[in-house]
Amino acid sequence: MSVVYDYETGARDDPLVLLVVDVVDVGITMMTPERAMILKLFPFLLNLPDWCPGSSIKRDARILTNLTNKMVNVPFDYVKQHMADNSISSQSSMVGEHLQRIEEQDDALKPIFESALKKAASTAFAGE
Structure with missing residues (x-):
């Protein structure tokens, strides 16, 4: 997390780590072959x-x-807030560096780039 977000995780019960654990736990229990088969056979359930x-x-x-x-x-949002407060350098993380690059882009493209950066950063973070 420090490379991606410049966030140092706590030794125990870190809220961001617990959030990822919750997502993985719920995802594993939810995405089962049985549920996929039920939805394939009975799509009206949705x-x-x-x-x-x-x-x-x-x-x-x-x-x-x-x-x-x-x-x-x-x-x-943690990175964006800390960059606005100048408490972290924009060069100290992947997200910070790319947010700085996005600021130099056209206003119409900023939401697209920001969405792509969010997805890439969460993939890098959750995939660690």
Whole structure:
């Protein structure tokens, strides 16, 4: 995490590490061959209301999506906030360096580049 976000993890119970662990735990329990087979055989289950029996797949998917979004956004926002406070150098991490490069780009392209950087950084972080 220090290379990607310039964030030093704590020795125990670091919130960002625990966030990744939660995403992996939920993802492993949710993405099973059995669930894939059920959705392949009964695709109408995705159209059921959330309160209906059999729609736990949708609820679990929503939980995993929210956790994944937090895993992508929280460390990225940490870098942006600390760069604005000048508490970290823009050259001290992959995200900081590329955010500085993005600032030099056209305003229309900034959201595209920032989204790509978020995804690349979270892949590098979660894949460690």
